[in-house]
Amino acid sequence: MYHVNREQIARRLAAVPEVAEGLRRASQAWDGSLMLGLVQERCLHLAIEIVTDVGSYLIDGFIMRDASSYDDIIQINHEENVFDASTYEVLRRLVSLRKPLVQDYFSWKRAELHPLSTEVPDILEQFAEQVSVYVEKELGPFQHNQIEGQSKE
Numbered sequence: 001m002y003h004v005n006r007e008q009i010a011r012r013l014a015a016v017p018e019v020a021e022g023l024r025r026a027s028q029a030w031d032g033s034l035m036l037g038l039v040q041e042r043c044l045h046l047a048i049e050i051v052t053d054v055g056s057y058l059i060d061g062f063i064m065r066d067a068s069s070y071d072d073i074i075q076i077n078h079e080e081n082v083f084d085a086s087t088y089e090v091l092r093r094l095v096s097l098r099k100p101l102v103q104d105y106f107s108w109k110r111a112e113l114h115p116l117s118t119e120v121p122d123i124l125e126q127f128a129e130q131v132s133v134y135v136e137k138e139l140g141p142f143q144h145n146q147i148e149g150q151s152k153e
Contacts, residue, residue, distance in 0.1 A: 004061030020121035055116030
């Protein structure tokens with residue numbers, strides 16, 4: 001029996017629309033300003049955290065092989081058919097930004113629109129949909145009174 005924390009997955013996927021909207025707005029209004037640069041930076045970072053958090057919950061809950069890195073989280077989920085190849089390719093590139101965004105933030109080029117800022121919103125929404133379909137296919141429809149596969153009494 002799998003113990004997939006559907007509630008935590010759902011909470012993280014619920015953040016997808018705001019992050020996608022933040023990236024879309026920043027991209028559309030791009031002027032190289034500090035404010036839009038910081039919005040882009042934070043939205044890309046949140047997108048990475050959503051994808052890796054959800055991926056980790058899936059790995060743990062479905063007892064997939066252990067991940068050794070953030071990139072590995074994405075690869076394992078792709079190998080388990082959680083999402084398709086085109087989503088995987090963009091998510092792999094997205095996750096590679098984690099170190100520059102989190103550790104090397106002092107050298108991040110905030111005045112430049114990163115190419116992934118225009119790609120990630122649609123992919124993030126596809127990721128959320130594909131994860132939902134995968135979990136439902138594996139476990140059945142989500143009952144809001146379920147936590148980690150067990151009903152609350």
